[in-house]
Amino acid sequence: DSGVTQTPKHLITATGQRVTLRCSPRSGDLSVYWYQQSLDQGLQFLIQYYNGEERAKGNILERFSAQQFPDLHSELNLSSLELGDSALYFCASSVEAGAFSYEQYFGPGTRLTVT
Amino acid sequence: AQSVTQLDSHVSVSEGTPVLLRCNYSSSYSPSLFWYVQHPNKGLQLLLKYTSAATLVKGINGFEAEFKKSETSFHLTKPSAHMSDAAEYFCVVSDKPGGGADGLTFGKGTHLIIQP
Numbered sequence: 001d002s003g004v005t006q007t008p009k010h011l012i013t014a015t016g017q018r019v020t021l022r023c024s025p026r027s028g029d030l031s032v033y034w035y036q037q038s039l040d041q042g043l044q045f046l047i048q049y050y051n052g053e054e055r056a057k058g059n060i061l062e063r064f065s066a067q068q069f070p071d072l073h074s075e076l077n078l079s080s081l082e083l084g085d086s087a088l089y090f091c092a093s094s095v096e097a098g099a100f101s102y103e104q105y106f107g108p109g110t111r112l113t114v115t
Numbered sequence: 116a117q118s119v120t121q122l123d124s125h126v127s128v129s130e131g132t133p134v135l136l137r138c139n140y141s142s143s144y145s146p147s148l149f150w151y152v153q154h155p156n157k158g159l160q161l162l163l164k165y166t167s168a169a170t171l172v173k174g175i176n177g178f179e180a181e182f183k184k185s186e187t188s189f190h191l192t193k194p195s196a197h198m199s200d201a202a203e204y205f206c207v208v209s210d211k212p213g214g215g216a217d218g219l220t221f222g223k224g225t226h227l228i229i230q231p
Contacts, residue, residue, distance in 0.1 A: 002158065033219075043205065044223040063133060090158060104219065106159040 004107035006091050008039065012113045018079040019110060021110045025072055025093030031055070032074040033094070035064055039082040049074055050096070078112070086114045117142045119208045121222035127231045135192040136225045138206030141187065148189045148218070149207040150180055158207065165189060176200070201229045 005025035013019055025032050033103060036059075045058035049068035060066075063081075068074040088111050092104035106114040122137040128140040140146060163174025169180040180191045189206060206222040 002160070004158075030153075042223045092159075103161045103164050105161070108158040109192060 002105040002107065004091060004105050005094050006089075006107035008108050008110060008112050010109065010115065012082060012111075014048065014115055015081055015083060017114075018077065019041070019080050019112065020092075021076040021078070021089055021112075023074045023076070023091030023093075023107060025074070025091075026105055028095070029093035029105070030072065030096055031094045032068055032072070034074070034076050034091040035058075035090040035106075036087045036090065037090060037109070038084075041087075043090075081114045083114050084111055088112075117208045117220045119206050119220055119222040120179065121204075121206050121225050123225050124223065125226045125228065127228040127230060128151060128196050131195050134191070134227065135197045136191040136204050136227065138189045138191065140189060140206070140208045141185050142208055144205065146187070148180075149208045149209070150178070150189075150191050151171065151205045151207060153203045153205065153224075155202070158193055162204075174202075187208060196204075196227075196229050198229050198231065201227055203227070 005024045005085045007022045011019055030051045033048045035043055036046055037043045046060040047066050052068050063079050065077045078084040088109045090109045094102045094104045118141045122138045128134055139158045145167055151159040153159050162178050163172045163184045166174045178193045178203050179192050180189055192193040194199050203224045203226050205224050207219045
């Protein structure tokens with residue numbers, strides 16, 4: 001158990017809908033990262049937050065957004081969902097931003113299925 | 116820019132025999148390198164990491180990896196495979212200089228199959 005929690009575990013929704021994925025980092029970790037894992041794209045970095053502020057953006061679509069709250073939990077919002085958004089979404093946390101040699105601890109993921 | 120190439124999409128070994136999972140990287144800076152493992156329907160677990168200290172890195176569950184700068188490689192090995200090692204393995208590179216922040220760049224993964 002990494003100490004990173006994600007809810008829900010599974011989510012099934014229809015095209016055009018909006019969903020919110022939630023992540024709680026390990027105790028003491030200020031950085032939260034979001035990743036998407038799909039069969040065709042593999043694991044891709046989406047976005048990172050550090051202590052409530054956006055720090056880095058990866059391959060995140062404009063239809064997607066995220067935020068980190070004062071209690072450090074983070075939410076990833078996916079809107080106008082398309083079939084191709086079906087994937088496993090992981091959250092990870094690490095001790096601090098910019099410390100690229102620090103390992104990231106991953107949550108169990110949320111499996112999103114768009115029908 | 117950084118990139119990582121895992122040279123084998125699938126590796127099959129017999130239980131009790133050595134495991135070798137190959138990884139080459141490209142990095143503009145001195146990289147940090149990681150190996151993560153993903154068991155079916157599970158999240159990713161860190162096996163080991165290299166961060167410019169000793170070039171031979173020991174990880175959990177008997178795995179180790181050697182950083183070879185001249186070959187830009189970071190291959191993962193284990194002397195004797197166990198059935199529980201069957202999983203997907205990801206080689207990961209990060210080379211963002213300090214002060215900034217970035218996610219990790221993942222290889223496409225190597226599926227390790229253990230034959231009884």
